[in-house]
Amino acid sequence: MADCGNTGCTLDLEWVLSTQVNLPAVKKRAAELGTRRTVKKQWQAAWLLRTVTCIDLTTLSGDDTPANVQRLCHKAAHPVREDLLKAMNMQDKGITVGAVCVYSARVADCVKYLKEAGNPNIAIASVATGFPTGQTHLKSRLEEIHQAVADGATEIDIVINRNYALTGNWQGVYDEVKLMKQACGGAHMKAILATGELGSLTNVYRASITAMMAGADFIKTSTGKEEVNAILPVGLVMVRAIREYYHKTGIKIGFKPAGGVRTAKDSLTWLILMKEELGDDWLNPRLFRIGASSLLIDVERQLYHWTYGRYAADHEFPMA
Numbered sequence: 001m002a003d004c005g006n007t008g009c010t011l012d013l014e015w016v017l018s019t020q021v022n023l024p025a026v027k028k029r030a031a032e033l034g035t036r037r038t039v040k041k042q043w044q045a046a047w048l049l050r051t052v053t054c055i056d057l058t059t060l061s062g063d064d065t066p067a068n069v070q071r072l073c074h075k076a077a078h079p080v081r082e083d084l085l086k087a088m089n090m091q092d093k094g095i096t097v098g099a100v101c102v103y104s105a106r107v108a109d110c111v112k113y114l115k116e117a118g119n120p121n122i123a124i125a126s127v128a129t130g131f132p133t134g135q136t137h138l139k140s141r142l143e144e145i146h147q148a149v150a151d152g153a154t155e156i157d158i159v160i161n162r163n164y165a166l167t168g169n170w171q172g173v174y175d176e177v178k179l180m181k182q183a184c185g186g187a188h189m190k191a192i193l194a195t196g197e198l199g200s201l202t203n204v205y206r207a208s209i210t211a212m213m214a215g216a217d218f219i220k221t222s223t224g225k226e227e228v229n230a231i232l233p234v235g236l237v238m239v240r241a242i243r244e245y246y247h248k249t250g251i252k253i254g255f256k257p258a259g260g261v262r263t264a265k266d267s268l269t270w271l272i273l274m275k276e277e278l279g280d281d282w283l284n285p286r287l288f289r290i291g292a293s294s295l296l297i298d299v300e301r302q303l304y305h306w307t308y309g310r311y312a313a314d315h316e317f318p319m320a
């Protein structure tokens with residue numbers, strides 16, 4: 001998955017504390033992102049297919065059952081209708097989403113149903129560590145990771161300890177994330193910062209750097225359960241932290257906006273952010289994912305429009 005397999009480094013508190021984010025500058029740059037560059041026609045279709053390959057197709061509900069996980073896995077393995085792929089001459093390219101993303105208790109279902117759907121190699125991401133709040137004892141948070149990996153998860157989406165982050169205890173954040181990374185073993189680890197609960201963009205930057213130093217392979221904006229989830233100013237601060245970490249260590253860390261990304265147009269703006277701030281190396285599922293439960297349906301509808309020159313009726317896309 002991630003290019004890096006980030007081993008992390010010693011916590012450098014001076015680095016963590018040295019940066020103050022300039023809020024007006026960040027807001028201005030974020031506002032430009034959706035307006036400056038437009039992607040049209042066949043290029044748009046190509047970018048949307050890229051979006052598909054970067055989606056962590058997610059279901060994180062209290063009423064998740066094996067049946068809806070089965071549908072999710074089938075969609076993950078066949079994310080775009082065959083006629084649309086043929087129109088783009090992409091039917092033989094084995095296009096799938098980046099991963100499925102579920103609660104840890106549903107990982108075994110994913111193993112079963114991805115096999116059934118004919119694509120057992122699609123990554124299985126499990127949220128863990130007391131998701132979404134992280135307000136359980138460290139011992140059980142670590143145990144949840146072990147169990148998810150034992151069940152077949154290849155990626156673990158952990159949540160950081162907001163209590164520590166909000167009280168400036170970056171050593172505490174670092175120590176816990178490092179233990180979580182060890183618990184992941186060979187599975188890649190995405191660190192969810194829950195930025196909507198961090199209080200300031202400076203804290204978002206500090207949490208990003210701390211998580212990367214502790215070994216996160218990806219940093220992820222949100223659980224999807226906070227009041228404010230993936231938004232561009234936060235994304236900008238996080239990808240700049242990734243850029244700085246890369247310049248200082250040579251290690252490429254992935255980025256995952258998650259929560260509230262629902263339209264094809266939104267996904268293009270996130271891709272533009274990655275291209276402009278981090279470059280083409282980051283425009284692939286090894287270093288970029290979008291965590292989303294309903295984005296795929298809109299992307300597929302836009303691809304339908306590109307193919308047939310009209311929007312499909314709802315019944316033509318029964319499952320996203």
Ligand SMILES: O=C[C@H](O)COP(=O)(O)O
Nearest residue numbers: 224258259260291292293
């Ligand atoms: O990590 C993914 C999010 O939980 C999905 O959020 P969403 O339902 O707003 O797309």
